[in-house]
Amino acid sequence: MGKEALKLIPKVDVLLAQDALQGLEQDYTHDQLREAVRAYLDGLRAAVLDGTVQEVGTPEQVAADVANTLRRRGAYSLRPVINATGVVLHTNLGRAPLGHEVAQHVAQVAEGYSNLEYNLERGERGIRYAHIEKVICEVTGAEAAMVVNNNAGAVFLMLNTLCQGQGVAVSRGEEVEIGGAFRVPEIMVRSGANLIEVGTTNKTHLSDYQRALSEQGAKALLKVHTSNFVMVGFTENVSVAELAQIAKPAGALVLYDMGAAPLYPLQIPGLGQQDTIKGLLKDGADVVCFSGDKLAGSAQGGILVGRKDLIDRIKKNQLTRMLRIDKMSLAALEMTMQLYRDPKQAAEKIPVVRMLAMDAEACRAHARALDERIANEVPGIGHQVLDVQDEVGGGSMPGVMLDGAAVAIDVPGLAAAELERRLRDVPKPVITRLYKDRVLVCVRTLQEGDDGLVCEALAEVARGVNTEGIS
Ligand SMILES: *Cc1c(COP(=O)(O)O)cnc(C)c1O
Numbered sequence: 237m238g239k240e241a242l243k244l245i246p247k248v249d250v251l252l253a254q255d256a257l258q259g260l261e262q263d264y265t266h267d268q269l270r271e272a273v274r275a276y277l278d279g280l281r282a283a284v285l286d287g288t289v290q291e292v293g294t295p296e297q298v299a300a301d302v303a304n305t306l307r308r309r310g311a312y313s314l315r316p317v318i319n320a321t322g323v324v325l326h327t328n329l330g331r332a333p334l335g336h337e338v339a340q341h342v343a344q345v346a347e348g349y350s351n352l353e354y355n356l357e358r359g360e361r362g363i364r365y366a367h368i369e370k371v372i373c374e375v376t377g378a379e380a381a382m383v384v385n386n387n388a389g390a391v392f393l394m395l396n397t398l399c400q401g402q403g404v405a406v407s408r409g410e411e412v413e414i415g416g417a418f419r420v421p422e423i424m425v426r427s428g429a430n431l432i433e434v435g436t437t438n439k440t441h442l443s444d445y446q447r448a449l450s451e452q453g454a455k456a457l458l459k460v461h462t463s464n465f466v467m468v469g470f471t472e473n474v475s476v477a478e479l480a481q482i483a484k485p486a487g488a489l490v491l492y493d494m495g496a497a498p499l500y501p502l503q504i505p506g507l508g509q510q511d512t513i514k515g516l517l518k519d520g521a522d523v524v525c526f527s528g529d530k531l532a533g534s535a536q537g538g539i540l541v542g543r544k545d546l547i548d549r550i551k552k553n554q555l556t557r558m559l560r561i562d563k564m565s566l567a568a569l570e571m572t573m574q575l576y577r578d579p580k581q582a583a584e585k586i587p588v589v590r591m592l593a594m595d596a597e598a599c600r601a602h603a604r605a606l607d608e609r610i611a612n613e614v615p616g617i618g619h620q621v622l623d624v625q626d627e628v629g630g631g632s633m634p635g636v637m638l639d640g641a642a643v644a645i646d647v648p649g650l651a652a653a654e655l656e657r658r659l660r661d662v663p664k665p666v667i668t669r670l671y672k673d674r675v676l677v678c679v680r681t682l683q684e685g686d687d688g689l690v691c692e693a694l695a696e697v698a699r700g701v702n703t704e705g706i707s
Contacts, residue, residue, distance in 0.1 A: 480520025
């Protein structure tokens, strides 16, 4: 048989005419169905050629297979998944999830027209940043604020506006690389600022910055949060407050790329003092920038806060037009910032804040409830509540472990790696954690409604194993 089977692969139009696919015409457009059939046939052809598939079914069978795959995978490449990894800001899973209320608000703004750049009082052109500047200032204590597309853009814009052609001192211990090829020294060069490296990898003293100011003519001191690694041992770095003390008399700026920043001290069990934006501005930072979708728990965005004269210059930079934030992100950010006015509201409605605040007992209670539900709804699989260590993730708070809980799953007849894979191939994929040859469903990152979907996914996978056993 072998490659002869290629000739038996049904034509696209023949498949589209089969009942199984005709039945999906209500839920999918014709083009989506055609695309799904094409993709399926490409896979089938490749499988026949490499010998993994020997025989091709009838058009009815093939069409039923395509329909099943489509039902499982949906029509879109980008789609929702369940985060059961226990990593709160999972870079590969879209970082911060928006809460339901915030997502509803975004949908409303997106669905129709909005006053994005329209002043409703005066009936004339308005400014997109006006919607958010006041509330950011309110929750951060800043004089002025500005928002762009992401924090990488914010760092670039800050340096390009305030430091072009001027020396900027950066500690050698803070010349970091962030995921996606964002390297501080290269960004500096591209922005037109002149990098003045100070200190050593592990230790930078105030006197190193002092020399950069007095001997090398530095016009700004830039601090970069070492957000995705920790240095332990014989280390030293200099605080914003100390930098401000030497920068002010020299007429230099103190800038801080903070990356992941909380709006107020997060209630993370076991975690001590954290820098907040408000504190850094009080300590004398002139401009601080941070991500909207890391610890701030909102949409992608780069938020710049600080001195009004400097933020005004940043607003006037032509580059802002290239880095400008979209209306959907702006809507999410405005509502999130409003929620931060009241810590209770924030803890309830901002998922990242809520998830980080969960202590071990809260996680265990959730894991026990899920475990019981699995016992009732998915007979015949192994399940056990375990203590685990969760992570903040998103290149923030490296080394900080959160005491959490999980349900370890075992499906008889299925290796852990295969179970993990099959849980990714269900209508709402469940991304689990593989640990010591076990599949863990970590509960900290589950959202409302996810428990039921996890049970459905487990039932579907278990059914698949059973029917394989029979045939
Ligand atoms: C994450 C991060 C960035 C990049 O922010 P994005 O919002 O991903 O563009 C820049 N600097 C630091 C220190 C970061 O942690």
